[in-house]
Amino acid sequence: MAPTAGARAFNAGELDALLQALRAEGWTLAGPRIRDGAIVYDEIGGAAELPAGWTDEQAPGRYRLRERDDRALFGYAVGPHAWKKYLFPPSERLWTAVRSGRDVGVSEEQAEPPPLAFIGVRACELAAIAVQDRVFLGGERADASYRRRRENVLIVAVQCGEAGGNCFCVSMGTGPAAASGYDIALTELVSGGHRFHARAGSERGARLLSRIETRAATGDDEEAVRALLARAGGRMGRTLDTRGLPQLLQANLEHRRWDEVAGRCLACSNCTLACPTCFCSAQEDVPDLAHARSERWRRWDSCFTGDFSYLHGGSVRASIRSRYRQWLTHKLSAWHEQFGSCGCVGCGRCITWCPVGIDLTEDVAAIRSGAGAAQQERREQDT
Amino acid sequence: MAAALHAAAEHTLPQFMRVRARRQELADTWTLEIDPGGPFEFLPGQFNMLYAFGIGEVPISISGDPARPERLVHTVRAVGRTTQALAALGRGARLGVRGPYGAGWPLDAAPGADVVVLAGGIGLAPLRPALYRLLAERARFGRVSLLYGSRSPQQLLYASELRRWRSRFDIEVEVTVDTAGPEWRGNLGVVTKLLRRSSFDPANSMVLVCGPEVMMRHVATDLAGIGVPPARVFISMERNMKCAVGFCGHCQYGSAFVCRDGPVVPLERLERLLGVREL
Amino acid sequence: MKTIEDLVTEHAAFRDLDAAQRALVAGCGRNRSFRDGEVLMREGEDANEFFAIRKGRVRLSVHLPERGETVIETLQEGEIVGLSWLFPPYKVRFDARAIGTVHTISFDGKCLRGKCDADPRLGYTLMKSFAGIMTSRLQSTRLRMLDVFGAPGGAAAD
Numbered sequence: 001m002a003p004t005a006g007a008r009a010f011n012a013g014e015l016d017a018l019l020q021a022l023r024a025e026g027w028t029l030a031g032p033r034i035r036d037g038a039i040v041y042d043e044i045g046g047a048a049e050l051p052a053g054w055t056d057e058q059a060p061g062r063y064r065l066r067e068r069d070d071r072a073l074f075g076y077a078v079g080p081h082a083w084k085k086y087l088f089p090p091s092e093r094l095w096t097a098v099r100s101g102r103d104v105g106v107s108e109e110q111a112e113p114p115p116l117a118f119i120g121v122r123a124c125e126l127a128a129i130a131v132q133d134r135v136f137l138g139g140e141r142a143d144a145s146y147r148r149r150r151e152n153v154l155i156v157a158v159q160c161g162e163a164g165g166n167c168f169c170v171s172m173g174t175g176p177a178a179a180s181g182y183d184i185a186l187t188e189l190v191s192g193g194h195r196f197h198a199r200a201g202s203e204r205g206a207r208l209l210s211r212i213e214t215r216a217a218t219g220d221d222e223e224a225v226r227a228l229l230a231r232a233g234g235r236m237g238r239t240l241d242t243r244g245l246p247q248l249l250q251a252n253l254e255h256r257r258w259d260e261v262a263g264r265c266l267a268c269s270n271c272t273l274a275c276p277t278c279f280c281s282a283q284e285d286v287p288d289l290a291h292a293r294s295e296r297w298r299r300w301d302s303c304f305t306g307d308f309s310y311l312h313g314g315s316v317r318a319s320i321r322s323r324y325r326q327w328l329t330h331k332l333s334a335w336h337e338q339f340g341s342c343g344c345v346g347c348g349r350c351i352t353w354c355p356v357g358i359d360l361t362e363d364v365a366a367i368r369s370g371a372g373a374a375q376q377e378r379r380e381q382d383t
Numbered sequence: 384m385a386a387a388l389h390a391a392a393e394h395t396l397p398q399f400m401r402v403r404a405r406r407q408e409l410a411d412t413w414t415l416e417i418d419p420g421g422p423f424e425f426l427p428g429q430f431n432m433l434y435a436f437g438i439g440e441v442p443i444s445i446s447g448d449p450a451r452p453e454r455l456v457h458t459v460r461a462v463g464r465t466t467q468a469l470a471a472l473g474r475g476a477r478l479g480v481r482g483p484y485g486a487g488w489p490l491d492a493a494p495g496a497d498v499v500v501l502a503g504g505i506g507l508a509p510l511r512p513a514l515y516r517l518l519a520e521r522a523r524f525g526r527v528s529l530l531y532g533s534r535s536p537q538q539l540l541y542a543s544e545l546r547r548w549r550s551r552f553d554i555e556v557e558v559t560v561d562t563a564g565p566e567w568r569g570n571l572g573v574v575t576k577l578l579r580r581s582s583f584d585p586a587n588s589m590v591l592v593c594g595p596e597v598m599m600r601h602v603a604t605d606l607a608g609i610g611v612p613p614a615r616v617f618i619s620m621e622r623n624m625k626c627a628v629g630f631c632g633h634c635q636y637g638s639a640f641v642c643r644d645g646p647v648v649p650l651e652r653l654e655r656l657l658g659v660r661e662l
Numbered sequence: 663m664k665t666i667e668d669l670v671t672e673h674a675a676f677r678d679l680d681a682a683q684r685a686l687v688a689g690c691g692r693n694r695s696f697r698d699g700e701v702l703m704r705e706g707e708d709a710n711e712f713f714a715i716r717k718g719r720v721r722l723s724v725h726l727p728e729r730g731e732t733v734i735e736t737l738q739e740g741e742i743v744g745l746s747w748l749f750p751p752y753k754v755r756f757d758a759r760a761i762g763t764v765h766t767i768s769f770d771g772k773c774l775r776g777k778c779d780a781d782p783r784l785g786y787t788l789m790k791s792f793a794g795i796m797t798s799r800l801q802s803t804r805l806r807m808l809d810v811f812g813a814p815g816g817a818a819a820d
Contacts, residue, residue, distance in 0.1 A: 095396055097479070099436060104399040104477050139643075141628050144395070253659050280632030283625050287437030294437035301631070308633060310623050312462050322661030326635070334638035504811035534811040561806050563733055565723065568761050571736040573802040580738065595810040601801075 008214035009221045012194035015073065016047035017212040018156075018184075022117045025208075027154055030086060031119030032079065037065060039079035041086075044119065051076065058165040058237065058348065061357030070190050074120055077164025078347050082276030083118055083125055084132060087149045091299040094145070094283075098293045109145070117154040121182065123175030124167075126157055127345040128276035130181055134339045135279050145298075154204065157182035161190075161228045165237035166348025168361060172240065174345045176232040184209060187225045197225045238348060240361045241368060245342070246333040248368060253325065257366045262321035264356045269302030271350035271358075272327065277343050280308070303327050328360060395628065397434045397479025400455065402472045409538050412505065413470040414446070414458045417480065422452035426487030427512030428619060428647040432627050433457060434479030435472075439465035442624040442642070444509035445483060449516055455480070458508040458540070484627045486647050488513045488591050488617060496615070497525040497583040501602060503532045503574050503594025507540045509619050509646070510593050514548070521553050525588070528555040528581050532574025532594070535562050557581060574598060575605045585610040591647075593619040600657050603650055616650035636662060666691045669767050673714045674740035678791050683784050690773035696760035702743055703758040710752065710771050712744030718764030722756045735802075736761065742795055747771030 010018075019029055023045075031044040034051050044050070050073040057064045058077060068075050097106045121129075136146035160169075160176040169175030178185040183205035187197040197217055200206035272278040282301035287294040301308060304323045309316035317323050335343030344360070351359045404416040425445050434440040441463075447456025461470035472478055490498075490513060498517055502510045517527050529548065533539045539558065549556040557577045559570035570577070574594070590611055592602050599618050606616055622634035622641040629643035637656045639645060656662055667688040670676050676684055694713070696702060702713055702720060713720075719738045723731045734756060737743055743758050743766070752771070778785030 097397070097399075097436065102475070102477065104436060104479070106396050106399070106479075108396055136630065139629060143630055253662075279630065281626070281630065282633075283440065283631065285434075285437060285439055291437050298631075301633070303632065308623070311621060316622070317661045319661060326662075330635065334635070337638035338640070532811070534809070538811065559736075561809065561811065565721070565731040565733055565759075567733065568719075569736075570719070570738070571721065571733050573805045575805070576802060580740070597805070597808060598810050601805055 007217035007222065008198045008200075008209055009217040010196055010198065010212060010214040012071075012073070012188075012196060014212050014214070015196060018208065019044075019046050019119065021208055021211045022154070022156075026115055027117035028114050029117050029119055030083075032074070032076070034065065038063065039065065039076050041079070041081040041083065041118075047073065050074070050120075055162060056164065058167075058352045059357075060166065060351050060359045061354055062165075063352050071194065072161070072188060072190050074158045074186075074188050075162055075190075077160065077162055077167055078122055078125070078349060080274055080349065080353055082274065082347075082349065083121060083129060084276050084279075086116055086118070087129070087132065087153070088136070088146055088279065088281075088300075089149075091297055092145060094296045094298050096293065096295045099291075113149045113152055115152045115154070116149075117156060119156045119158075121155050121157045121178075122160055122347070123157065123178045124169040124172070124345040124347040125276060126155070126178055126181040127169075127172070127174035128347065129155075131277045131339070131341060131343060131345065132279060134341065135277075138339065155182045155184075157185040157201075159185060159187045159225070159229060160232045161188060163232045163235040163237060164348055164352075166351040166359075167236050167346065168238040168240050168348060169346040170233050170236050171238070171242060171361075172342065172344060172346035177229050187228060189221070189224050189228065192220075192224065195221075197221050238346075238351070238359070238361045240344075240346065240364055242342070245364065246336045248364075249329045249333040252367050253329070255367050257363055258321045258325045260366075261324050261358060261363055262319065265304075265320050265324050265358055266355060267304040267320045267323055268355060269304040270353045270355065272302040272304060273300060274349035274353040275331075276347060276349065277331075277345065278302070282307075303330070324358075328363065332360075332364070395481070395626070397432070397440075397481045399477045400480050402474055402476045402478065403454070405473055408458060408540055409460075411462065411470075412458060412460045412540065414456060415469070415472060415478075416447075417455040417457065417478070419453070419455040419480070423455045423483075424452050425449060425483040425512070427490065427516055428487030428509055429483040429485050430509070430624075430627075430646060431455075431457065431480050431482030431484065432624070433459075433465075433469055434481070435465050435468035436477070436479065438468045440479070440481075440625075441465045441469070442484075442627065443469075444619070444646070446508040446511045447515075449512050450519055458505070460505050481627060484624075484642055485645055486643075488619075488647050489589075489649075490516060492617075493587075493589040493615060494523060495525055495587075497527070497588035499528045499530060499578075499581065499583050499588055499590040501530045501574065501578070501590060501592045501594070503598045504534065504538070505540065506593035506595070506598075506619070507531055510591060511541065511544075513591055518548075518551075518554065526555065526583050527553065528557065528583055530574065530577040530581060531556070531558045532577070532598070533558070533560050535560050536567050536569070555581065573601075575601050578602070578605050578609065586612075588615060590616045591619075592616065592650075596621070596657075603654065603657060606650075613651040613654050614649055617647050618650055618653070619646045620648055620653070621646065666693065666767060669693070669716060670714075673716065673767065675714055675742050675791060675795065679784075679787055683787060686777050686781065686784055687769070687774065687788070690770045690777065691767045694766050694768040696764040696766070698760055698762050700760045700764075701757065702760065702764075702766070703754045703756075705754055705757050707754045708752055709744065709746035709754045711768055712742060712747050712771055713758075713766040713768050715739055715741050715743060716765040716767060719761040720758050720764055721761055722758055724756050731757075735799075742792075744771075745792065745796060747775070748789075748792060 056076040136143040157178040182201040185199045331343040403418045430444045446458045461467040624634045624642040625631045627642045629640040634641040670688045722734045
């Protein structure tokens, strides 16, 4: 998706016009809004519902909203939601089987999902969507449900001006600049006049931009964008040394760090639910009481549950140690072999939403240094 | 696009088929012959997802003859809710079938080489289609051996077929059991011992293995000991296959999705992982 | 007519011995055959003898009052019946019976122990061979203890 027109700029007040133009074209808007003390992705009607003047503070096991001293609309990092909830719903019916007499008929779920415009997609989230595209569409078989939803999505990215306390997109090579996979990439510039810098990434993105009041971006605008991205990139809360990472983990399947993490991990599966790339699902059969009709549902599942690795008689991964190891080695190692890229995009959600603050960047560093116990001690002194 | 969607649907929707016959094999094991309503082509070693209406779905290897695609044959060991429901299906009952899925036994991998089929317990079921093909195309292979270990003489799967194969001169059949009374005149001992007694040429052979994982681990070590290259050893892995098309993530083993990259995997690929606990 | 030395040379258990050593070992051996059901060794006897099976199958068993003859393992061509001759108290622990006709080389254990004591190199080579046999029997026994073909444990859900 190469840019199809020169970069534009528009006043912050004009953003709502862009959103209304999208709605006029039939798109339902999904974007950030404040709910339950967090910035979540939800249906929005326009710019007025965006979290103006709010930011998030993140640390291992910690997330708080805080008021900014400006009116930035996208002045936060990322919240607990990922866009995957729209492309790969937490639960969905796949098919229904109905018995009549001795015969059974099956009907597949065919509902056309509504066209969705994602507003405020971060660079790491673009990367996460690209990762899930490879998972669900990149192989010999495509997932029909994911494809239907994915084909009906328009993406308005917003490049990050802030780096969260658990962000490490720079380490993962996924941000803070949006490289591809968007229809429009915005950058919010607050100082020197609240405005947006806009770049189209597709024909329809360019067409949309032409329907609102914009001007050509100036050299100053471009310089401001560059400075903002450089500032965000320089303030990553975390780093992850990815050199030889797949091999490093494969060579350390019995590292004592796994035992140390298992001592803290609650196997609650928050990390996998918050992760924008985790794709595991459970299949459930839901019959009616008369046993005449039964539905097959697909629900998000997690490799942290006991059932996940069930094999007649018991779980293959009975210990929490083995489940955490499975999650991390899958994400950072096996993923490369399976899908040709890392499964982690550096968004930091798993660190933030872990109730005990387990930090994968710390675990990898500990395994790399071979000094698991020492790292653990330092961590405990910090908290 | 439409074609792609159609193909995807074919693989995720069960087709309902009728049970044509049901035969008890062992105390807890039944074989179902299913009418696929048309030729059901498959590769020896592949599996289907069998769905008991409203109860659940489980991966079960195909155990029939690939040369007779009009009969779909599954041997089911009734150890859980779904397998008990499947094993109880009588003549005329319907069950859902999705498949065939997965990689089969690579019978063309080593033309002319000796072929050793090593099975333990119910592990003979996914190997039976391979045996049918080996015997049907007997001239393409060197010596063919079936080495089979079971718990007791009463728990030998496909006993009448074992007798029939044993009476042939073009296949060596060696059976051993873990326990038996003094009336048993055959081998009593661990299945890996049969490897040392068999007459195949380790340097020019292909070994197909299916059985409990711990058995396969010991077999792998013994085969290495007698000089069979790991690239020529194939094992059928078992994991928690749910979607069977590599999306649900449950059956991962190292970087493999057992449903898609397996169930038959060259030992070479897994050698390093087999000894890792809880992988 | 093959000599005992020829038979020793052919037998898998003596693979690692050189020609001179095989000749020494053969000096303690003789040909012995058994009919179906005939006893090679009986629990409680002095373990002065052991057998290298050349042909046929032998079952090792133990008699339990409540279960009668209980088979532990079967041994066949290329295998050794009798390990108790190696170590004190030199007592046979299990019964060994022929299944069908069995041809063996029977060895005088006492004679062989004497030769091993006199020739440590022979002793070492022979002990190494027997240690290999014992190790693989031990491993097989452990694997069978697992009862891997038994019904899967625990509450199955599928």
